[in-house]
Each structure stands twice: as C-alpha cells, then as structure tokens.
Amino acid sequence: MKTSKKMLTVVLGAALIAGLLPVSSYSKPKKGQKSAIQQLQDFFAKEEAAEKEVAVSAATEKKETPANVSDDNTSNNTATSGQEQQTAPEIIKKTFVCGKETITVEYGDGEKAVLTNGKGKTFELVNTKAASGELYSNKEGVSIHMKGNDGVYTSSAKAKDVSCELSK
Numbered sequence: 001m002k003t004s005k006k007m008l009t010v011v012l013g014a015a016l017i018a019g020l021l022p023v024s025s026y027s028k029p030k031k032g033q034k035s036a037i038q039q040l041q042d043f044f045a046k047e048e049a050a051e052k053e054v055a056v057s058a059a060t061e062k063k064e065t066p067a068n069v070s071d072d073n074t075s076n077n078t079a080t081s082g083q084e085q086q087t088a089p090e091i092i093k094k095t096f097v098c099g100k101e102t103i104t105v106e107y108g109d110g111e112k113a114v115l116t117n118g119k120g121k122t123f124e125l126v127n128t129k130a131a132s133g134e135l136y137s138n139k140e141g142v143s144i145h146m147k148g149n150d151g152v153y154t155s156s157a158k159a160k161d162v163s164c165e166l167s168k
Contacts, residue, residue, distance in 0.1 A: 094146065096164035098153040103164070105144055105151075107136065115144055117155065 034042070089108040096103050100118075107113035113125045113136040125136035125143065133147030141157025144164075151164035 095167040096144075096146075096151050096153065097167050098151070098162045098164035101153075101155075101162070102167065103144070103153055105136070105146070107134075112136075113144070115142065 091106060091108040093104060093106045096105070102118050104116045105113055106116075111127050113127070115123045115125055115136070117123070123138055123140070123142045125138050128135045128137050128143075130145060133145055135143065135145045137143035137154075141154060141159070143152075143154045145152045149166040151166070153162045153164050154160075155162075
C-alpha cells in the first residue's frame with residue numbers, strides 16, 4: 001500500500017476532526033521527535049510489511065495443502081495426471097432461503113458465481129464492488145449480496161430485493 005503525504009494529511013485531519021487525536025496536543029514536533037505524519041507513515045509501513053508477510057506465509061501454506069476445502073457445502077476439485085497434481089480453485093456452494101424461494105450460489109475464484117433460482121434456471125454473475133460482503137450481479141439485474149449467513153437476492157431489474165438466510 002503506497003501512501004502519499006497528502007493522504008496521510010487527510011487521515012490525520014479526519015482523526016483530529018473525529019476526536020481520535022486531541023487537538024490541544026497537536027503541534028510541531030520538537031527536535032528529535034517525529035511529526036504525526038511521520039508517525040502515520042511508519043504505522044502504514046509496518047502494516048504493509050505485515051500484510052506482505054501474511055501473504056507470503058499464506059502462499060507457502062497453500063502450496064503445502066493438497067486440496068482446498070471449505071466448511072459450507074464444498075466440493076473438492078483435485079485433478080491428478082501422472083505425478084503432477086493440480087488443484088482447481090475451491091468451489092463454495094451456499095444455499096439460501098429467500099422468502100418462498102430457495103436459491104443456490106456457487107463461486108470459487110472470487111470473480112464469477114453461478115446462481116440457480118428456485119425454478120432451476122441458472123444465471124452467471126460477476127463480482128461487483130461492495131462496501132461489505134460479496135456482491136455478484138449480471139446485466140439483467142439478477143444479484144446476490146452475501147455477508148456471513150445472510151443475503152439479499154434480486155431476481156430481476158424490476159423485482160424487489162428479498163432477504164435471505166443461509167439454509168442449514
């Protein structure tokens with residue numbers, strides 16, 4: 001994560017406005033002390049280093065794991081050919097009860113999902129930016145916004161949103 005002085009100034013200003021930093025103690029640093037911006041830069045540098053370390057250890061751990069398996073209704077997609085073993089992306093399958101309809105969502109690579117509605121019709125959805133959780137949608141207005149055990153399903157551009165709960 002690259003941080004600019006301008007961004008750090010904005011973060012510092014927001015912290016001051018929100019009352020996270022006392023205004024009375026904010027002043028120019030004394031000789032030998034770090035400014036608030038320098039302290040924030042150090043903080044972000046440490047966070048970035050920690051993120052890289054976690055990513056490296058996760059990548060190493062993933063190579064050592066023979067197959068990826070999820071807790072909720074997952075199929076194991078491992079293909080072997082001779083001595084080589086290739087692991088396909090983990091496929092996660094979730095079934096939701098949305099009002100009177102039960103839908104199934106299957107996704108794995110984080111970019112696409114397949115939604116099957118209560119009538120058995122399937123829709124290919126793409127990952128869309130969401131403030132929280134995972135949102136998959138298509139051009140026809142079909143979408144599923146999932147977070148934890150809850151979801152919001154829209155069956156078409158003209159349909160109303162329906163609250164969903166993960167089926168047990």
